[in-house]
């Protein structure tokens with residue numbers, strides 16, 4: 158099958174979070190299964206050019222209709238660790254992708270509406286006719302809309318769209334200027350409740366809603382989160398739309414690319430190890446302490462890696478730092494915040510704890526350091542308010558780092574409490590789970606994990622191994638996406 162992914166991220170060249178991991182990992186799996194896969198991305202000024210091989214201009218003079226005129230674009234092409242990627246660079250004064258960061262501009266809706274239009278225009282004029290177009294998140298929600306309403310009449314009537322939602326909170330809202338800019342026009346048609354009109358704001362169109370309405374198949378990234386989004390508040394107002402389109406909606410649990418995230422071959426960690434060789438994990442712990450100037454003592458290291466955002470339960474992350482250092486553990490945090498108040502808060506904490514021998518807070522994005530933290534830590538916390546899938550607990554398990562998570566979304570489907578899980582035999586349990594969003598709930602789980610580490614080291618090692626035994630590779634989800642593609646293919 159010929160599959161084109163259209164997305165705003167692809168790891169490691171463009172990665173703000175888990176979306177990048179999924180676009181890369183899924184694409185590799187699909188190729189391993191014999192499909193032809195291409196990825197279309199924006200050409201950001203701030204992406205990691207050092208991860209692109211053989212970057213060259215692939216299409217000159219792409220003219221993308223925009224308002225009453227057109228914007229000239231260049232399309233570059235190169236390989237990102239074996240994946241063929243096309244990067245769209247608009248040559249206009251809007252500087253859509255030269256902002257020094259991927260997201261966070263006041264015109265993000267126009268930037269990504271343009272990207273979606275440009276990706277389709279590129280497919281059209283370069284005569285690419287994939288069987289499947291796979292889009293991700295709000296940034297590309299307008300792709301199926303424009304494909305159905307415009308491009309199918311220009312010779313793209315056999316293309317089918319799978320739309321994956323990684324985060325319902327960010328939906329992409331705009332006014333009618335986006336309709337004019339993209340050539341959709343016809344305000345009254347698109348402002349219909351059954352099409353793009355936001356379910357709560359009658360004056361806004363909603364990109365993600367468009368993606369749901371117009372795609373041939375829609376999924377989010379775990380079955381449990383699909384249920385939460387459909388029936389609970391985690392759909393952020395799109396529950397009714399999912400209800401109307403339930404026959405084409407499901408949850409497919411993410412995988413993790415074990416060529417990238419694997420302590421046996423990881424090029425960013427000094428000592429390789431596997432389930433039978435855990436003594437080398439201890440050497441990575443030592444290396445992590447040396448790198449982050451933590452004192453070398455007999456204590457467990459608890460880590461947090463992720464965006465610092467309300468979604469991630471930042472108040473509990475903050476509480477975990479102090480709980481850890483007051484209960485005989487060390488704490489390492491690697492995170493970045495886009496929201497100023499949260500950034501200021503953690504900068505303040507960093508300054509306050511700077512000389513503490515048992516804490517290191519690293520604010521910013523650092524892919525290489527993330528690998529060493531997964532390898533060198535004993536436990537990883539994921540106290541999210543909501544979590545569509547969550548990759549850090551899955552990566553943690555592969556590196557023998559025991560997850561302590563809140564029981565929501567994909568965390569429910571991947572982490573099974575050592576002491577209380579009712580559905581898995583003791584030898585299948587792999588971490589600690591708590592449910593409430595208050596601090597005693599978090600503390601109870603951390604307390605159990607830290608006590609086991611101190612009092613029953615053999616049993617803690619057993620728990621590590623039980624987590625490492627799980628297979629969360631792309632193999633199973635890859636098969637599920639193939640089924641979806643076969644199902645919707647023209």
Ligand SMILES: Nc1ncnc2c1ncn2[C@@H]1O[C@H](COP(=O)(O)OP(=O)(O)O[C@H]2O[C@H](CO)[C@@H](O)[C@H](O)[C@H]2O)[C@@H](O)[C@H]1O
Nearest residue numbers: 174175323463464492493521522523527544545546547548
């Ligand atoms: N400061 C930093 N430095 C280095 N690396 C960092 C980092 N912060 C995060 N990362 C890395 O980014 C990834 C984050 O994965 P998450 O599952 O937390 O994704 P996120 O919430 O962004 O995405 C959404 O999409 C993903 C994919 O579908 C879902 O799993 C998730 O639930 C949903 O919220 C991991 O690979 C992690 O190591």
